[in-house]
Every structure is written in structure tokens, then in C-alpha cells.
Amino acid sequence: MFLGFxxxxxxxxxxxxxxxxxxxxxxxxxxxxLSLIAMATTVPGAVAQKVQLSVEVSRAxxxxxxxxxxxxxxxxxHGVYDGLWVGPDSTIPNTRGIRNDVVAALKALNVPNLRWxxxxxxxxxxxxxxxxxxxxxxxNPNWGGVTEQNTxxxxxFMDFVDQIGAAAYISINVGSxxxxxxxxWLEYLTAAQPTTLAKERAANGHREPYWVAYLGIGNESWxxxxxxxxxxxxxxxxIYSRFVRNFNPAQQDKQQMRKIAVGPGGSEPEWTDWTEAIxxxxxxxxxxxxIHGLSMHSYTVGHWPPSFASVGFGETEYGQIxxxxxxxxELVSKYSAIMDKYDPQKKVxxxxxxxxxxxxxxxxxxxxxxxxxxxxxxxxxxxLNLNIFARHADRVRMANIAQMINVLQAMILTDKENLVLTxxxxxxxxxxPFQDATFVPVAFNAGTYTHGDIRxxxxxxxxxxxxxxxxxxxxxxxxxxxxxxxxxxxAGITVKSxxxxxxxxxxxDSVNTFDAPKTVIPKPISARVAxxxxxxxxxxxxxxxxxxxxxxx
Ligand code: AHR
Numbered sequence: 001m002f003l004g005f006x007x008x009x010x011x012x013x014x015x016x017x018x019x020x021x022x023x024x025x026x027x028x029x030x031x032x033x034l035s036l037i038a039m040a041t042t043v044p045g046a047v048a049q050k051v052q053l054s055v056e057v058s059r060a061x062x063x064x065x066x067x068x069x070x071x072x073x074x075x076x077x078h079g080v081y082d083g084l085w086v087g088p089d090s091t092i093p094n095t096r097g098i099r100n101d102v103v104a105a106l107k108a109l110n111v112p113n114l115r116w117x118x119x120x121x122x123x124x125x126x127x128x129x130x131x132x133x134x135x136x137x138x139x140n141p142n143w144g145g146v147t148e149q150n151t152x153x154x155x156x157f158m159d160f161v162d163q164i165g166a167a168a169y170i171s172i173n174v175g176s177x178x179x180x181x182x183x184x185w186l187e188y189l190t191a192a193q194p195t196t197l198a199k200e201r202a203a204n205g206h207r208e209p210y211w212v213a214y215l216g217i218g219n220e221s222w223x224x225x226x227x228x229x230x231x232x233x234x235x236x237x238x239i240y241s242r243f244v245r246n247f248n249p250a251q252q253d254k255q256q257m258r259k260i261a262v263g264p265g266g267s268e269p270e271w272t273d274w275t276e277a278i279x280x281x282x283x284x285x286x287x288x289x290x291i292h293g294l295s296m297h298s299y300t301v302g303h304w305p306p307s308f309a310s311v312g313f314g315e316t317e318y319g320q321i322x323x324x325x326x327x328x329x330e331l332v333s334k335y336s337a338i339m340d341k342y343d344p345q346k347k348v349x350x351x352x353x354x355x356x357x358x359x360x361x362x363x364x365x366x367x368x369x370x371x372x373x374x375x376x377x378x379x380x381x382x383x384l385n386l387n388i389f390a391r392h393a394d395r396v397r398m399a400n401i402a403q404m405i406n407v408l409q410a411m412i413l414t415d416k417e418n419l420v421l422t423x424x425x426x427x428x429x430x431x432x433p434f435q436d437a438t439f440v441p442v443a444f445n446a447g448t449y450t451h452g453d454i455r456x457x458x459x460x461x462x463x464x465x466x467x468x469x470x471x472x473x474x475x476x477x478x479x480x481x482x483x484x485x486x487x488x489x490x491a492g493i494t495v496k497s498x499x500x501x502x503x504x505x506x507x508x509d510s511v512n513t514f515d516a517p518k519t520v521i522p523k524p525i526s527a528r529v530a531x532x533x534x535x536x537x538x539x540x541x542x543x544x545x546x547x548x549x550x551x552x553x
Contacts, residue, residue: 064439092417218237258349
């Protein structure tokens with residue numbers, strides 16, 4: 001039985017308020033406004049739309065933190081069990097119970113950090129249930145009311161992040177736990193001295209202290225995490241920030257654990273109040289507590305309960321969902337501006353640690369398991385959000401798509417021994433070169449794609465320089481019908497060639513399945529050089545990433 005929708009009640013309200021007859025919003029104004037930067041060359045009715053793209057190679061922006069490509073994994077449906085954890089006795093090839101095929105696929109994404117154990121689950125998670133030889137069987141009231149075997153616990157999670165090469169982002173229980181419970185968990189994880197807890201960790205198989213890079217202090221504490229007011233949460237935040245310490249000797253200086261406070265979950269005035277309260281307290285903080293990040297959650301839902309289909313939809317639903325997802329720009333701008341007031345030096349990162357598409361559960365699935373398919377539309381949605389984060393790289397320094405395996409907008413779907421990589425997976429793979437690259441401004445004539453009353457920028461693009469002297473461009477053609485002829489001028493450099501990959505498919509709702517896993521996979525693309533400029537043709541509804549070597553590093 002599915003017992004809980006309470007944890008998403010805020011998301012519900014946010015989503016409802018978005019279900020309006022598409023007024024001009026800041027997002028679209030911003031993106032459509034880019035068309036003023038260069039001449040509008042869109043010719044109505046023409047087959048291939050011309051796009052002028054101007055990359056200011058010599059102007060270096062902020063670093064695009066690799067952590068914006070973070071992942072989120074919750075004890076929810078088959079996100080953990082069967083998704084990655086099959087147990088050491090499984091016939092599915094595994095290493096200490098963790099699926100080898102999943103690890104191999106995730107290693108290719110260079111996953112920078114992984115948030116765990118929730119989500120709403122985190123505020124009912126008691127870590128001692130998940131260590132040692134005898135695991136305590138509990139319930140998962142938020143997600144289907146199923147039993148939780150706790151066979152995947154602290155050591156298994158730390159083994160998993162180690163196998164995929166990611167940093168651990170642990171979300172502690174502020175809702176139903178205590179500061180002591182959380183403090184002891186961190187001592188168990190990180191103490192090097194022979195304390196009773198450190199010795200217990202060693203007895204359970206790990207003598208060395210673990211590395212915990214990020215600590216989430218609560219999850220959605222304004223709703224499923226305890227329905228707290230800003231003042232109440234702040235009093236908790238200060239206590240947890242003070243007493244939940246990382247004792248790992250190697251993490252006492254520059255590598256210290258980053259603490260992330262609960263931030264806004266929508267665009268309504270209450271979220272402004274919440275953000276103001278946390279950031280004002282931060283500005284006035286004393287020596288005894290600190291935060292390094294403020295979390296923000298924003299799903300692309302449409303309306304509540306989630307009713308957009310994840311497969312079997314048409315151009316209208318494609319346009320509507322992309323229109324909703326572009327509201328991320330408005331939210332990030334709004335909360336960045338509030339943070340700027342109290343933290344002009346931008347010490348606190350805006351951490352979008354839950355984002356992605358949330359659709360109707362697949363027919364026949366447990367509605368509490370949040371199972372959905374992942375289509376070409378999701379690939380484009382992912383690229384648009386990553387582009388927004390990159391454009392705000394000075395403040396958005398971490399983000400976590402929800403969720404990594406088998407839940408919501410997943411990278412990977414599994415069914416027993418079968419595994420399939422989703423279109424979203426391929427976007428994350430194509431964007432790997434943007435991890436820690438330097439943002440480069442790019443101006444372009446976005447043009448407008450219209451369908452009924454839906455108006456979207458036809459093109460979106462970002463550019464960045466990597467440490468090896470290559471320039472990378474990611475260009476998305478949102479228009480599902482018209483190709484785009486892109487002509488890119490790269491101010492100040494001579495271009496010889498550029499090549500990369502493009503991701504598209506026959507239909508906006510094309511998906512990869514266990515039977516047909518290669519319907520939406522990247523294929524090679526190369527640019528032509530004409531008059532010192534790069535020219536390439538983008539297929540309709542496509543995401544393209546290309547690179548070119550540059551000399552003037
Ligand atoms: O990702 C699913 C849920 O969405 C998370 O548990 C919660 O934080 C949010 O409401």
C-alpha cells in the first residue's frame with residue numbers, strides 16, 4: 001500500500017501554481033531575449049533555421065563545478081534494492097553485492113557525488129539498523145509502505161561510492177532522529193582514534209576512517225522532514241551544524257566536510273521567507289556553526305498529482321514539459337539574488353540537490369515506487385537544466401538529479417539481470433567534459449519555436465574550456481520539426497575542425513527498452529569549417545556536444 005504523499009505536498013502546491021496558461025515568464029524572456037544579441041535569422045516556413053553563435057573564447061567565466069553533475073539515490077522502490085544492490089549471493093555479477101554492470105555504467109559518467117539515503121527516507125532513517133551482521137527490518141512508510149531490509153547500509157553505501165569513484169553526500173536524520181544519533185553516525189564513519197564507535201566500524205570491516213565530503217542537514221524540513229517553520233529549522237540547523245563533526249584527520253583543513261542546509265522548494269513567497277531567514281542567520285552566524293551550501297528542490301511536474309505520461313505522448317506534451325522545466329532559470333536567479341544580499345562573496349553554494357522530471361507512474365507499477373520511462377524529451381530537459389546550472393556556475397556549485405536508478409528521471413533502468421541506459425544517461429555522458437571546465441560566454445540568436453500557445457527558445461547553448469586547451473560547446477535544438485544550421489564564430493582563434501556527438505531519435509517520446517536499448521544513443525557529428533567559422537547542422541529535437549582544439553590557452 002502506498003502510504004505517503006505528505007513528503008511531496010509542497011511540490012504538489014508548487015506544481016499546481018505552475019499550471020497556468022503560460023504567461024511570459026522570466027525564463028523564457030531571458031532565453032528568448034538572447035535573440036536580440038544577434039540578428040534574428042529565423043525564416044518562417046524555411047526548413048533549416050539559421051543560428052549565429054558567437055563564442056567569446058578569450059573571456060573566461062567561473063569554473064563549472066563538476067558537482068553539478070551529482071546524483072541522488074534514495075531507498076525508494078528499486079532505486080537501491082535490485083537497482084544496484086543484489087547481494088553477494090546473487091547470480092547477477094556483483095562485487096560485494098553491488099552490480100558490476102551498474103558500476104561500469106556509472107564510472108563512465110564520472111559521478112562527482114552521490115546523495116543518500118534520501119529524500120524523505122532520510123528523516124526516518126536510523127543508521128544503526130544498517131550496520132553489522134544482524135540488520136534490523138523496518139518499514140518504508142514514505143514509499144509504498146514496504147519492508148526495508150537494511151541490507152544496504154553505511155558500509156555498502158561507502159563501498160558503492162568508492163567503486164564508482166564518487167564523493168559521499170550523506171543526508172542526516174533531523175526529522176525523527178537526534179543530534180546525538182547523527183553525531184555518533186559521523187563519529188562511526190570518520191573517527192581515526194580507537195573510540196568504541198571507530199572500533200565497531202573496524203570490526204564491521206573498515207579500519208580506516210571514511211571520507212564524507214558533504215553533509216545534508218535535513219531534507220525538505222518544511223514538509224516531509226518535519227513540517228518546520230524557518231525559525232524552528234534554524235534552531236535545529238545550528239545544533240546539528242555544531243555537533244555533527246567529521247573527525248577524519250585528512251578532512252580538518254581545506255578538505256573539510258561541506259554542510260548543506262535545507263533551502264527553498266518552490267517559487268511562492270514562503271520560500272522567499274525561508275531563504276531570507278537562513279541566509280540572514282548565516283550572515284549573523286558566530287564561530288560555533290556554519291554552512292557551505294543551501295539546498296533547493298525543484299521538479300518538473302506540470303501539475304499535481306504527476307499526470308504527464310513518460311512515454312506515448314506527442315508534441316504538445318513535449319513543449320509543455322520543456323516550458324515548465326525552463327522555470328529552473330527563474331528559481332535559480334531568484335534565490336541567487338537573495339543569497340547575494342547576505343553572502344556577496346558567494347561562499348555558500350546554491351545546491352539543487354533534487355531536480356528532474358516527475359511523471360505519472362508507469363501503468364501496473366507500484367505508485368509509491370515512482371517508476372517512469374525516460375525519453376528523448378528527458379534528454380533535452382536534462383541538457384536545458386545543466387545549461388542553466390552552468391550559466392549560474394558562480395553560485396550553483398552542486399546539483400543532484402532525482403534519481404539515479406529506476407526512480408523518476410533515472411540514468412539506468414534495471415529488471416533482474418537486464419540493464420538499459422536512458423537518454424538522460426547519455427546527456428550526462430556527453431557533458432562529462434564540462435566537469436570543472438571554465439565557462440565561456442556564448443551569444444546566439446535563439447529564435448522561437450511555437451506550437452499552439454507554447455513558445456520556446458529554439459536553441460540553447462553553452463560553451464567551456466577544459467584544462468587541456470579544448471573548447472567545448474553543447475547545443476540543444478528544442479524544435480522537434482526543424483533542423484538548425486549553426487554558424488559559430490570563435491572570436492580571436494582560428495578553427496580547423498570540430499567534432500563530437502549528437503543525440504536524437506525518431507520521436508519526441510522515443511525511449512530505450514531492454515529489447516531495444518539503442519533507440520536513443522549518441523552518434524558522431526562533425527562540423528564544417530567555412531570562412532573561419534564552424535558550421536554544423538543540428539537535427540530537430542537533439543542535444544549535441546562538440547569540441548575543438550584552441551591555441552590561445
Ligand atoms: O525524490 C522523491 C522525493 O521528492 C524525495 O524523497 C523528497 O525529498 C522529494 O519530495
